[in-house]
Amino acid sequence: MKRRKFIENICLATGCVFAVGGLVACEKEEVSSTKVDFSIDLNDVQYADLQQIGGFIIHQNVVIARLDASQYVAATVVCSHEGQKQIRWVGDQWVCLAHLAAFDIRGVGLNKHGAKGLTIYQTSLVGNLLRVYQSI
Ligand code: FES
Structure with missing residues:
Protein backbone atom coordinates (compact mmCIF):
# COMPACT_ATOMS: atom_id res chain seq x y z
CA MET A 1 0.00 0.00 0.00
CA GLU A 27 -9.31 19.19 15.94
CA LYS A 28 -12.58 17.37 15.56
CA GLU A 29 -14.45 16.88 18.76
CA GLU A 30 -15.98 13.57 19.53
CA VAL A 31 -19.63 13.83 20.37
CA SER A 32 -19.76 13.97 24.10
CA SER A 33 -22.66 13.54 26.42
CA THR A 34 -20.81 15.31 29.22
CA LYS A 35 -23.02 18.01 30.62
CA VAL A 36 -21.56 21.46 30.93
CA ASP A 37 -21.89 22.91 34.41
CA PHE A 38 -18.99 24.73 36.02
CA SER A 39 -18.17 28.00 37.71
CA ILE A 40 -15.14 30.24 37.38
CA ASP A 41 -13.89 32.93 39.71
CA LEU A 42 -13.63 36.12 37.68
CA ASN A 43 -10.92 37.39 40.04
CA ASP A 44 -8.65 34.53 39.00
CA VAL A 45 -5.82 35.92 36.85
CA GLN A 46 -6.22 33.13 34.30
CA TYR A 47 -9.57 34.68 33.32
CA ALA A 48 -8.20 38.22 33.05
CA ASP A 49 -9.39 38.53 29.43
CA LEU A 50 -12.94 38.68 30.82
CA GLN A 51 -12.10 41.90 32.65
CA GLN A 52 -12.78 43.89 29.50
CA ILE A 53 -16.03 44.13 27.57
CA GLY A 54 -15.74 42.05 24.41
CA GLY A 55 -13.02 39.88 25.92
CA PHE A 56 -13.33 36.11 25.93
CA ILE A 57 -11.69 33.00 27.29
CA ILE A 58 -11.90 29.29 26.50
CA HIS A 59 -12.41 26.92 29.41
CA GLN A 60 -13.41 23.25 29.26
CA ASN A 61 -14.27 23.53 25.56
CA VAL A 62 -16.55 26.48 26.20
CA VAL A 63 -15.98 30.01 24.92
CA ILE A 64 -17.10 32.60 27.46
CA ALA A 65 -17.37 36.24 26.44
CA ARG A 66 -18.18 39.42 28.31
CA LEU A 67 -20.99 41.50 26.84
CA ASP A 68 -21.08 44.39 29.27
CA ALA A 69 -20.54 45.23 32.94
CA SER A 70 -22.48 42.23 34.20
CA GLN A 71 -23.54 40.05 31.25
CA TYR A 72 -21.64 37.08 29.85
CA VAL A 73 -22.41 34.67 27.04
CA ALA A 74 -21.09 31.18 26.46
CA ALA A 75 -20.98 28.71 23.58
CA THR A 76 -19.23 25.51 22.69
CA VAL A 77 -15.80 25.94 21.12
CA VAL A 78 -16.67 23.14 18.68
CA CYS A 79 -18.04 24.34 15.37
CA SER A 80 -21.09 22.60 13.93
CA HIS A 81 -19.69 22.85 10.41
CA GLU A 82 -16.78 20.42 10.55
CA GLY A 83 -16.19 20.06 14.28
CA GLN A 84 -13.10 22.20 14.61
CA LYS A 85 -12.50 23.85 17.96
CA GLN A 86 -12.20 27.35 16.56
CA ILE A 87 -15.29 29.21 17.72
CA ARG A 88 -14.45 32.66 19.04
CA TRP A 89 -16.41 35.74 20.10
CA VAL A 90 -15.85 38.47 17.50
CA GLY A 91 -17.62 41.81 17.87
CA ASP A 92 -21.18 40.77 18.56
CA GLN A 93 -21.27 37.24 17.15
CA TRP A 94 -19.73 33.79 17.32
CA VAL A 95 -17.31 33.07 14.48
CA CYS A 96 -15.40 29.92 13.60
CA LEU A 97 -11.91 30.78 12.43
CA ALA A 98 -11.66 27.63 10.31
CA HIS A 99 -14.06 28.56 7.51
CA LEU A 100 -15.76 31.63 8.97
CA ALA A 101 -19.05 30.12 10.02
CA ALA A 102 -20.95 32.87 11.81
CA PHE A 103 -23.66 32.62 14.46
CA ASP A 104 -25.66 35.22 16.30
CA ILE A 105 -25.62 35.52 20.08
CA ARG A 106 -28.32 32.82 20.33
CA GLY A 107 -26.35 30.38 18.16
CA VAL A 108 -28.46 30.83 15.04
CA GLY A 109 -26.38 30.42 11.89
CA LEU A 110 -25.80 33.57 9.87
CA ASN A 111 -24.22 31.98 6.82
CA LYS A 112 -23.92 28.69 4.93
CA HIS A 113 -21.25 27.17 7.18
CA GLY A 114 -23.24 28.14 10.24
CA ALA A 115 -26.47 26.56 9.03
CA LYS A 116 -26.47 23.87 11.75
CA GLY A 117 -26.41 26.44 14.54
CA LEU A 118 -24.20 26.53 17.61
CA THR A 119 -24.71 25.14 21.10
CA ILE A 120 -25.18 27.99 23.55
CA TYR A 121 -24.89 27.71 27.32
CA GLN A 122 -26.55 29.68 30.07
CA THR A 123 -24.58 31.92 32.41
CA SER A 124 -25.32 33.37 35.81
CA LEU A 125 -23.20 35.67 37.91
CA VAL A 126 -23.24 35.64 41.71
CA GLY A 127 -20.59 37.89 43.19
CA ASN A 128 -17.40 37.02 41.33
CA LEU A 129 -18.49 33.51 40.48
CA LEU A 130 -19.70 32.98 36.94
CA ARG A 131 -21.61 29.76 36.40
CA VAL A 132 -21.84 28.28 32.90
CA TYR A 133 -24.36 25.51 32.38
CA GLN A 134 -26.70 23.78 30.02
CA SER A 135 -30.35 24.43 30.48
CA ILE A 136 -32.48 21.31 30.49
S1 FES B 1 -15.28 23.99 10.98
FE1 FES B 1 -16.06 25.92 11.59
S2 FES B 1 -16.53 26.94 9.77
FE2 FES B 1 -15.81 25.01 9.13
Whole structure:
Protein backbone atom coordinates (compact mmCIF):
# COMPACT_ATOMS: atom_id res chain seq x y z
CA MET A 1 0.00 0.00 0.00
CA LYS A 2 1.38 3.38 -0.95
CA ARG A 3 2.19 5.77 1.89
CA ARG A 4 -0.47 8.36 0.98
CA LYS A 5 -3.20 5.72 0.71
CA PHE A 6 -2.10 4.29 4.04
CA ILE A 7 -2.34 7.70 5.70
CA GLU A 8 -5.72 8.38 4.05
CA ASN A 9 -7.06 5.10 5.40
CA ILE A 10 -5.84 5.90 8.90
CA CYS A 11 -7.35 9.36 8.71
CA LEU A 12 -10.67 8.05 7.47
CA ALA A 13 -10.76 5.74 10.46
CA THR A 14 -9.76 8.41 12.97
CA GLY A 15 -11.39 11.53 11.57
CA CYS A 16 -8.35 13.37 10.19
CA VAL A 17 -8.74 15.67 7.20
CA PHE A 18 -6.44 16.55 4.32
CA ALA A 19 -5.53 20.04 3.23
CA VAL A 20 -4.15 20.96 -0.17
CA GLY A 21 -0.95 19.03 -0.62
CA GLY A 22 -0.57 18.01 2.98
CA LEU A 23 -1.91 16.47 6.05
CA VAL A 24 -3.45 18.66 8.70
CA ALA A 25 -4.08 17.59 12.23
CA CYS A 26 -7.75 17.61 12.90
CA GLU A 27 -9.31 19.19 15.94
CA LYS A 28 -12.58 17.37 15.56
CA GLU A 29 -14.45 16.88 18.76
CA GLU A 30 -15.98 13.57 19.53
CA VAL A 31 -19.63 13.83 20.37
CA SER A 32 -19.76 13.97 24.10
CA SER A 33 -22.66 13.54 26.42
CA THR A 34 -20.81 15.31 29.22
CA LYS A 35 -23.02 18.01 30.62
CA VAL A 36 -21.56 21.46 30.93
CA ASP A 37 -21.89 22.91 34.41
CA PHE A 38 -18.99 24.73 36.02
CA SER A 39 -18.17 28.00 37.71
CA ILE A 40 -15.14 30.24 37.38
CA ASP A 41 -13.89 32.93 39.71
CA LEU A 42 -13.63 36.12 37.68
CA ASN A 43 -10.92 37.39 40.04
CA ASP A 44 -8.65 34.53 39.00
CA VAL A 45 -5.82 35.92 36.85
CA GLN A 46 -6.22 33.13 34.30
CA TYR A 47 -9.57 34.68 33.32
CA ALA A 48 -8.20 38.22 33.05
CA ASP A 49 -9.39 38.53 29.43
CA LEU A 50 -12.94 38.68 30.82
CA GLN A 51 -12.10 41.90 32.65
CA GLN A 52 -12.78 43.89 29.50
CA ILE A 53 -16.03 44.13 27.57
CA GLY A 54 -15.74 42.05 24.41
CA GLY A 55 -13.02 39.88 25.92
CA PHE A 56 -13.33 36.11 25.93
CA ILE A 57 -11.69 33.00 27.29
CA ILE A 58 -11.90 29.29 26.50
CA HIS A 59 -12.41 26.92 29.41
CA GLN A 60 -13.41 23.25 29.26
CA ASN A 61 -14.27 23.53 25.56
CA VAL A 62 -16.55 26.48 26.20
CA VAL A 63 -15.98 30.01 24.92
CA ILE A 64 -17.10 32.60 27.46
CA ALA A 65 -17.37 36.24 26.44
CA ARG A 66 -18.18 39.42 28.31
CA LEU A 67 -20.99 41.50 26.84
CA ASP A 68 -21.08 44.39 29.27
CA ALA A 69 -20.54 45.23 32.94
CA SER A 70 -22.48 42.23 34.20
CA GLN A 71 -23.54 40.05 31.25
CA TYR A 72 -21.64 37.08 29.85
CA VAL A 73 -22.41 34.67 27.04
CA ALA A 74 -21.09 31.18 26.46
CA ALA A 75 -20.98 28.71 23.58
CA THR A 76 -19.23 25.51 22.69
CA VAL A 77 -15.80 25.94 21.12
CA VAL A 78 -16.67 23.14 18.68
CA CYS A 79 -18.04 24.34 15.37
CA SER A 80 -21.09 22.60 13.93
CA HIS A 81 -19.69 22.85 10.41
CA GLU A 82 -16.78 20.42 10.55
CA GLY A 83 -16.19 20.06 14.28
CA GLN A 84 -13.10 22.20 14.61
CA LYS A 85 -12.50 23.85 17.96
CA GLN A 86 -12.20 27.35 16.56
CA ILE A 87 -15.29 29.21 17.72
CA ARG A 88 -14.45 32.66 19.04
CA TRP A 89 -16.41 35.74 20.10
CA VAL A 90 -15.85 38.47 17.50
CA GLY A 91 -17.62 41.81 17.87
CA ASP A 92 -21.18 40.77 18.56
CA GLN A 93 -21.27 37.24 17.15
CA TRP A 94 -19.73 33.79 17.32
CA VAL A 95 -17.31 33.07 14.48
CA CYS A 96 -15.40 29.92 13.60
CA LEU A 97 -11.91 30.78 12.43
CA ALA A 98 -11.66 27.63 10.31
CA HIS A 99 -14.06 28.56 7.51
CA LEU A 100 -15.76 31.63 8.97
CA ALA A 101 -19.05 30.12 10.02
CA ALA A 102 -20.95 32.87 11.81
CA PHE A 103 -23.66 32.62 14.46
CA ASP A 104 -25.66 35.22 16.30
CA ILE A 105 -25.62 35.52 20.08
CA ARG A 106 -28.32 32.82 20.33
CA GLY A 107 -26.35 30.38 18.16
CA VAL A 108 -28.46 30.83 15.04
CA GLY A 109 -26.38 30.42 11.89
CA LEU A 110 -25.80 33.57 9.87
CA ASN A 111 -24.22 31.98 6.82
CA LYS A 112 -23.92 28.69 4.93
CA HIS A 113 -21.25 27.17 7.18
CA GLY A 114 -23.24 28.14 10.24
CA ALA A 115 -26.47 26.56 9.03
CA LYS A 116 -26.47 23.87 11.75
CA GLY A 117 -26.41 26.44 14.54
CA LEU A 118 -24.20 26.53 17.61
CA THR A 119 -24.71 25.14 21.10
CA ILE A 120 -25.18 27.99 23.55
CA TYR A 121 -24.89 27.71 27.32
CA GLN A 122 -26.55 29.68 30.07
CA THR A 123 -24.58 31.92 32.41
CA SER A 124 -25.32 33.37 35.81
CA LEU A 125 -23.20 35.67 37.91
CA VAL A 126 -23.24 35.64 41.71
CA GLY A 127 -20.59 37.89 43.19
CA ASN A 128 -17.40 37.02 41.33
CA LEU A 129 -18.49 33.51 40.48
CA LEU A 130 -19.70 32.98 36.94
CA ARG A 131 -21.61 29.76 36.40
CA VAL A 132 -21.84 28.28 32.90
CA TYR A 133 -24.36 25.51 32.38
CA GLN A 134 -26.70 23.78 30.02
CA SER A 135 -30.35 24.43 30.48
CA ILE A 136 -32.48 21.31 30.49
S1 FES B 1 -15.28 23.99 10.98
FE1 FES B 1 -16.06 25.92 11.59
S2 FES B 1 -16.53 26.94 9.77
FE2 FES B 1 -15.81 25.01 9.13
